[in-house]
Amino acid sequence: MKIATWNVNSIRARHELVLDWLKRVEPDVLCMQETKVVDDDFPTDELMRLGYAVAMAGQKTYNGVAIASRRPMKDIAVGLHDDGPEADKRLIAATIDGLRVLSAYIPNGKSPTLPAFQGKLHWLARLRETLERGPAGEIVLCGDFNVAIDDRDVYDPEAMRGQLHFHPEEHKALAHLLDLGLVDAFRLHHEEGGLYSWWDYRGGGFRKNQGLRIDYVFVGKALAAHCRDASMDVDARRRDKPSDHIPVVVELDQP
DNA sequence: ATGACTGACGATGTCAGA
Numbered sequence: 001m002k003i004a005t006w007n008v009n010s011i012r013a014r015h016e017l018v019l020d021w022l023k024r025v026e027p028d029v030l031c032m033q034e035t036k037v038v039d040d041d042f043p044t045d046e047l048m049r050l051g052y053a054v055a056m057a058g059q060k061t062y063n064g065v066a067i068a069s070r071r072p073m074k075d076i077a078v079g080l081h082d083d084g085p086e087a088d089k090r091l092i093a094a095t096i097d098g099l100r101v102l103s104a105y106i107p108n109g110k111s112p113t114l115p116a117f118q119g120k121l122h123w124l125a126r127l128r129e130t131l132e133r134g135p136a137g138e139i140v141l142c143g144d145f146n147v148a149i150d151d152r153d154v155y156d157p158e159a160m161r162g163q164l165h166f167h168p169e170e171h172k173a174l175a176h177l178l179d180l181g182l183v184d185a186f187r188l189h190h191e192e193g194g195l196y197s198w199w200d201y202r203g204g205g206f207r208k209n210q211g212l213r214i215d216y217v218f219v220g221k222a223l224a225a226h227c228r229d230a231s232m233d234v235d236a237r238r239r240d241k242p243s244d245h246i247p248v249v250v251e252l253d254q255p
Numbered sequence: 256a257t258g259a260c261t262g263a264c265g266a267t268g269t270c271a272g273a
Contacts, residue, residue, distance in 0.1 A: 061271090146272095244260085
C-alpha cells in the first residue's frame with residue numbers, strides 16, 4: 001500500500017503535473033492540500049480516468065483538501081470535530097482498507113505575534129481531539145503541518161529558532177498531537193538533515209536548497225512496524241511550474 | 256546584470272502563502 005501526501009498549491013494550476021505524477025508513481029492513495037477550488041470545479045473526472053475516486057472538501061481561493069484513492073473509501077468525514085459551517089476546509093478523512101487516512105492542512109499562523117498563531121496552535125489541539133473521537137483503525141495522518149520538527153528540518157536552525165514554523169510553541173503543540181502514538185514515517189528511513197519538502201519560490205530557495213521539511217506522513221506505532229519505505233520526490237520540484245511543496249510517499253506492508 | 260515568486264481574483268493591484 002503506497003500512500004502519498006502533496007500540497008499541490010492549486011489543483012487547477014497543477015492538475016497536469018499531478019496526473020503525470022500519479023501515472024509515474026502509482027500510489028494507492030494521494031492526500032492533497034491547498035487545492036484552492038470548489039468541489040464542482042475539482043478535476044474529478046481526470047483522476048477517475050486514472051482509476052482514482054476522490055473525496056474532496058474545497059472552497060473558493062484558499063485552503064481545500066482532498067484524498068484520491070484507487071481502493072474504496074468509506075466513512076468520509078470533513079473538518080475538525082467542532083468546526084462550524086464557515087470553517088476553513090483544512091481536513092478530510094476516509095477509511096481505506098481499515099486505515100484511517102487523513103489529509104490535513106494546518107494553518108500557517110502568519111507570525112508568532114499575531115492571533116493567527118494561537119489559532120494554529122489551537123487547530124493542532126483540536127486535531128488531536130478529532131483523532132481521539134474518530135472511528136477506530138490505524139491512523140495515517142498526512143499533510144502540510146507548517147511546522148519543521150527539528151534542526152535537521154530547517155536550513156538555518158539558529159536563524160529560524162523562535163520564528164514561524166520553528167517556534168517552541170509549535171513544537172509543543174505538534175508533540176502533543178504525536179503523543180497519541182504517531183510516528184514520523186520519513187524519519188524511520190532517513191536520519192540526515194537537509195531533506196526538505198518545501199522551498200520558497202523566491203530567492204532561488206530550491207537551487208540553494210534553502211527549504212523546510214513541513215510535510216509529513218505520521219503513522220500509528222503498530223503501523224510503523226509495517227512501514228517498508230518512505231521518501232520525498234524532489235524531482236517534482238524540478239518540473240515546469242512546480243508546486244512549492246513536493247510529495248511525501250510511504251509504503252506500508254499489507255497488514 | 257549570475258538575481259528575479261506564484262496563484263486566485265478579477266485586476267491592471269492586493270492578499271496569502273511559508
